[in-house]
Amino acid sequence: MSRPQPLPHDAPAFRPLYLQIKDLLVRSLEAGEWKPGEAIPAELDLAARFRVAHGTVRKAIDALAADNLVVRRQGKGTFVATHTEEGPSAFRFLHIRRDDGAAEYPASRLVDVRRGRAPAEIARLIDLKAGDPVVVIRRVLDWQGAPAVLDEITLPGALFRGLTRAKLAAYQGSMYGFFETAFGVRMLSAQERLKAVAADAAAAALLGVDEGTPLLEVDRVAFTYGGRPVEFRRGLCSTARHHYFNALG
Amino acid sequence: MSRPQPLPHDAPAFRPLYLQIKDLLVRSLEAGEWKPGEAIPAELDLAARFRVAHGTVRKAIDALAADNLVVRRQGKGTFVATHTEEGPSAFRFLHIRRDDGAAEYPASRLVDVRRGRAPAEIARLIDLKAGDPVVVIRRVLDWQGAPAVLDEITLPGALFRGLTRAKLAAYQGSMYGFFETAFGVRMLSAQERLKAVAADAAAAALLGVDEGTPLLEVDRVAFTYGGRPVEFRRGLCSTARHHYFNALG
DNA sequence: CAGTGGTCTAGACCACATC
DNA sequence: ATGTGGTCTAGACCACTGG
Structure with missing residues (x-):
């Protein structure tokens, strides 16, 4: 699996203003100028800050919203996207569904949390060297008490220093919400191979x-x-009563 | 599996102009006012036709492009999307890839083409009644001569009257290109369950x-x-040297 | 060169949320 | 009433394509 959108080799001679502004906003987001869940400044304020027209800022924010970096809410503002919210958006990355279509989210049950060293194949995928320290989480997802998915999640040890079984178990919400809250690591995109x-x-x-x-x-x-890989996860799913769902555009 | 975007139950009290124009353009596309691969009128012409500003037409076309109904080409025009073109876009719906990442597309080998009656489970999925006439195509996809996918494709008989093994075998290109060219049936989106x-x-x-x-x-x-289902397909894929790829946004 | 889509501006007004 | 995002306009200019 390769990084999403690597920088093009031949530099674009011309980069539209709204994309330059988008880049500046991404840098501010990455730097934590506004925290997940918080509002970013109003469009007119940003237009004033960057000395551009309202519409140009809007195009920049449209692009951020298309990348799921921010969420627009009419009448309220534009908010930094977060994994810590309620609702279906909290499960954007979960493609396993019940066959009967019931809109129900699974409960997570920890099996174990270990620290160890990255095997070569996994190290390659998340930009580590073989033998670098990693954290490995194993957990089971239950739908109505019935197990359907076994996950083994490998994380770079350096980024998740204080991660313990107790802290993870204590957290209410999705695992990516936990990573975001406890370690400031925000999962933005992913690639899956089945x-x-x-x-x-x-x-x-x-x-x-x-x-x-x-x-x-x-x-x-x-x-x-920046397309930096920070998690490898292997899920094993029993498809007796569940399936992997995908919508093709 | 449910239809993509069913009409909302509570009618939207307010529908933006650009979406109304988008709807008009969709109807023209559906009616065949412009054929797949052809250019639609220039933006300024459309703006004049609908008596709106350039920017409003652009937003409408942006939405069409986001839905993959049209393709924009700077300096040339906006073209009706088609499955009959070369390049990776011709395989938008094929998510099976080689493990080694080689960018190679498979060859299709027909097993058989039969006419029959729709079993109840399949009829339900493609808006037929059990027993309605269907065409069933079976084919194998080979990568470098090695088989990896067995497809069984069920189509409503009424929409694909003249479909024969000979015609299908004679067609060069993707199956959706064939459906579009020979029967005027355009596949716009799909849902998969694995x-x-x-x-x-x-x-x-x-x-x-x-x-x-x-x-x-x-x-x-x-x-x-209109979100009308027109194909059911069951693929069986050997994952010894291939996998199903999915990018999560 | 003319014609196309792509960007940018400046400003008006609408819809929604909150106080 | 105020502030937010969302729509729409009118026009200028830029970038790309092809004759």
């Missing part, structure tokens, strides 16, 4: 299926600002 | 794997204008 595999003994036990049962294997690399 | 299943004897033989091998099952419903 395969079908046979359940091994360990996965079978945790998911309550027979060994050898076909499972959906979902490998994800998640990226933060 | 599961992991064990290969049965028939699939195993066609894909060159052992019976029982875990396969990726990809169920797709494709939609044309």
